[in-house]
Amino acid sequence: MRKTERFFVTESNSLWQLYKTVSFWKVVKNFIIIQMARYTPFFRVKNWLYRTFLRMKVGKQAAFALMVVPDVMFPEKITVGANSVIGYNTTILAHEYLINEYRIGEVIIGKEVMIGANTTILPGVTIGDGAIVSAATLVHKDVPPGAFVGGNPMQLIYTKEEMEKRMFTD
Template identity: 35%
Template sequence: MSGPDIKSVFPMKNIRSLCFLKNVVVNPNIEIGNYTYYDDNNDPLGFEKNVLYHFDFIGDKLKIGKFCAIASNAKFIMNGANHNTTAFTTFPFGAFGGDWEAGLENLSGGFKGDTVIGNDVWIGYNATIMPGINIGDGAIIATNAIVTKDVPPYSIVGGNPAKLLRYRFDEETIDIHKTIKWWDWDIEKITELIPVLTSNNTDNLKELINL
């Protein structure tokens, strides 16, 4: 038993708006998990244009887990967008080199770390993820949300700035998900258990703990 070809760019027959990102992204500072896809009617292969201010000399990474669904125009603001707001000027002199390199020491407004998206995360249309954010497994980011704080696993957030709207499941069910981590199973096992994973039957989900 198997799913779509993990090496394909366009895994759905006759659909060219949805691509598996791992087979498209070339920037070594962007890490994509298996089966994560980007859906964009205008430019599905242009995902990297949505990773903004991602400069090599800063060295931050965008890490996205497995089985994530990312909608059109979802944007990831990286650490290169930060200017030093404690200095007398926010102008980034050091970035221009030459005799302006004296400004390099005080260039940044603070490194906020890598941006990390968990597994099985759904990021809605035109959502924006700010630098250094961690989004937990199973979370949902609503359309047009501006995410400025870390997002707990299996939560739904929305708004500007994004706030917790609710959790997807009760605490017991969330704990089961954290235990089984189905995205780490081999694809044959995932395929076999799709009827359970796509249902909302907690009793059946509990049975997966010991498989």
């Protein structure tokens, strides 16, 4: 189970109550910053924008590829460790709005993690240090350190120990 905080709603579906949960102006500001960062080719500029304006925790030399989309409503709940690579067009969500509830959860991406292109990371997950996430993966649960995962739904392909064994026997 993902680590999210649940908030139940009684009126209409939770998305209709969006601006009761987060400020309209915060979303507008975050949207503008995210759009600027998506298209800039300069990693230092992206990381500065994310740290300064979105309050994301971004480690030294983390690299966000072109078109990455961090959560527009709760980016401050995202942590990316040093020397990690977030692949092209990846979406990192810290929220999910459902019919009768909405959920918010931190996303923690460890150090030296490789996230493949077109991946979606759901709220409340931790991706351990040194993990590899294959392209087009739906990360819906925690990823152990050093593991190789992939698919939709995500499945463990190799553990850290299996990965190390393969590297030394090939």
